[in-house]
Amino acid sequence: MSGLRLLAGPDLRSGAESLADHTRRLGAPTLGGRPLTETLVRSGVGGRGGASFPVGIKWRAVAAAASKGPAVVIVNGAEGEPQSHKDRLLMATRPHLILDGAFLAARTLRAAQVVIYVGEEHKTAWAAMARALKERPEAERRITRMAGAPNRYVAGESSAAVHLVDAGVATPTTTPPYPRERGVAAAPTLVQNVETLAHIALIARYGDAWYRSVGRRGAAGTLLLTIAGGVKSPGVLEVEAGTTIEEAVAAAGGVSEPAAAVLLGGYFGVWVPAAQAWELPLDGETLRSRGMTLGCGVIGVQPAGRCGVCDTARIMRYLAEESSAQCGPCFFGLRALSDACSRIAERGTNRDDIARLKKWAVDVSGRGSCKHPDGAVMFLRSALSTFSDQFASHPAHWRQQPA
């Protein structure tokens, strides 16, 4: 594991850095308030939860909405993406960077409440965040509490986080209104991923020019990645934005066997054939302009020995089961798509199911109150194109595939 900025400092294996060590190493943040918001805008830093929404713009919106009453800050450490580990690692090792970011946000946006929202099953991360909170000054502790995110895919979606805090149910609600306009108890609410908050903590110390001073191929800053699947040392890495997938995979020890494809961005991401994937620069904006996504920074390397159809069917089944069952097109549509994928995987290709997949992928898109169906459909479409040969002539072999 390597650390450039967020993961710099003491050995990650020694666990959470204490407040005393953290302060000795980094000093206190110097920026705050409106100048911090404008610095964030200039830095161009985007959210690292998956949507890459520009942080400065979000802060401006919350600040504008908060002119009528106090805001709420939700520290999003739900990390429901099964292959992602970067948020957990950051919470478990650098909790005070995250809390610095959270309380800078709270002071800047005049928040009366901070909620640290951590995946219930991320026990080490939860314990580290709880312990770190106890080390903070009374004025910060007084306005802060922890809340558990259930182990569901949609629990980390920002309106779901608000819903959990408000009503104890981590399902998404219809947007607009967005949490930044009307969130917890109708107050404007900043829901910000833990990695994003950690970047903010450093930008508040060193400024936007410093943030942009690293990065390759025109991209700025660093990112945390989780490299999973067929690599020699899978795990979390911090790389400069704009690093190619090939370089990131090399940093994870290289492929353990020849790769067929890369699943970029996690289960809401896209399959890319390996030959095309290696050259791609890891940067939210660049990837979006090519119809792809960095998502939460997962790079899943698929070894050539695996079957793309069976892997896709397995992930579609997961995504269908993770629908919060609130919107018909998502609940019924994803289930139907998953069933059609499973039939192809188990019994072999049939023309009717291929046609159904293509039709339903169009029908379901954009018809949920959250982006769950859209993410699942984007994933499926990338599978149909990346594995088009395999979908066209798939044998009945699912049962023989290891999970």
Place this chain on the structure above:
Amino acid sequence: MKASIHLTIDRTKCDGHGLCAELLPELIRLDDWGYPIITPGPIPERLGRIAQRAVDTCPVLALALRRTAVSR
């Protein structure tokens, strides 16, 4: 300035009763599970009244009209 009117639907409320598609097949069709697919874009003026009726008839109040001001 002129107001343009769009149909919107609260997907968490919609139960797929399908009355809207019965009343307004010009703009609403049902998917394979009985849930409405709305043709994007503003409602043509000639369909304004029937669109309002579709909204009023929705048993779960999921369908709504949204007016947005557009400059000519």
